[in-house]
Amino acid sequence: MTTPDLQIEHRGAVAIVRLNRSAKRNALNDALILAIRDAFMNLPEGIGAAVIDGEGEHFCAGLDLSEIKERDAGAGMRHSRMWHAALEQVQFGPVPVVAALHGAVVGGGLELASACHIRVADETTFYALPEGSRGIFVGGGGSVRIPRLIGVARMTDMMLTGRVYNAQDGDRAGFAQYLVPQGTALDKAIELAGRIAQNAPLTNYALMHALPRIAEQPADQGFLTEALMSGIVQSAPEAKERVRAFLEGRAGKVAGG
Structure with a gap:
């Protein structure tokens, strides 16, 4: 293009x-x-x-x-x-x-x-x-x-x-x-x-598309949207692998500085 x-x-x-x-x-x-x-x-x-x-x-x-x-x-x-x-x-x-x-x-x-x-x-x-x-x-x-x-x-x-x-x-x-x-x-x-x-694509998608809309919703609707997105994102195979890598010590921990 x-x-x-x-x-x-x-x-x-x-x-x-x-x-x-x-x-x-x-x-x-x-x-x-x-x-x-x-x-x-x-x-x-x-x-x-x-x-x-x-x-x-x-x-x-x-x-x-x-x-x-x-x-x-x-x-x-x-x-x-x-x-x-x-x-x-x-x-x-x-x-x-x-x-x-x-x-x-x-x-x-x-x-x-x-x-x-x-x-x-x-x-x-x-x-x-x-x-x-x-x-x-x-x-x-x-x-x-x-x-x-x-x-x-x-x-x-x-x-x-x-x-x-x-x-x-x-x-x-x-x-x-x-x-x-x-x-x-x-x-x-x-x-x-x-x-x-390098992030999981579905996590990036949720941050782009869901987070700004959640911020505009009443709290009760925002909590429900958050729960739905959380369930969808963590069910992705890539998310499961990343969590498994952290639990097995194959992924770095958050550090200050």
Whole structure:
């Protein structure tokens, strides 16, 4: 599914999906969004995790404003829903996804990052939602996903005032789970993805598909969903073998540090 604007590389069980519009700071146009959708819908067998990266100095500077067209309300709604369907393939696709963030993570770029399961930011990263100052509103799922990372109040502030978070403040606010030195986000993301790819696939599936839904359910429903998923996951042959390996001393124990 490689295109001029989206490069895909396989390193063992890890797929690296790289935005390749560095001259446009990897701004997202419709063709690139659809290429991302297709890439995650068509990952080959044997891929256990993926990394999304941006070529050049920036992860993604948001929507390519040169593509904004005159749309009526219905066309605008359908366009937004197209983005939703594409980013759904990232969040609820076949494998966990790690974002390697650097430079601009702005607007639609932040929406893309928020659809990933783990975010690794380097010290050059900055976050912004300039839609408010441009007379538009987020349309790629940001109003749902971003408040779950940083809260409604912070997102409201960003859109009303144009506030920009640097890497350190963004780390404290919850945009990313890891903050690493400049130029090392991709290496760290690949390291984490490699570790994730070693997990039992059904466990990864439960974490991607069940955990976020359980978090939104009332407690009694969440407990039932958890019990069902727990029973399904531990019944898998791979899970039984991993537990047996631990009990027989063939698997490492958790250690601090």
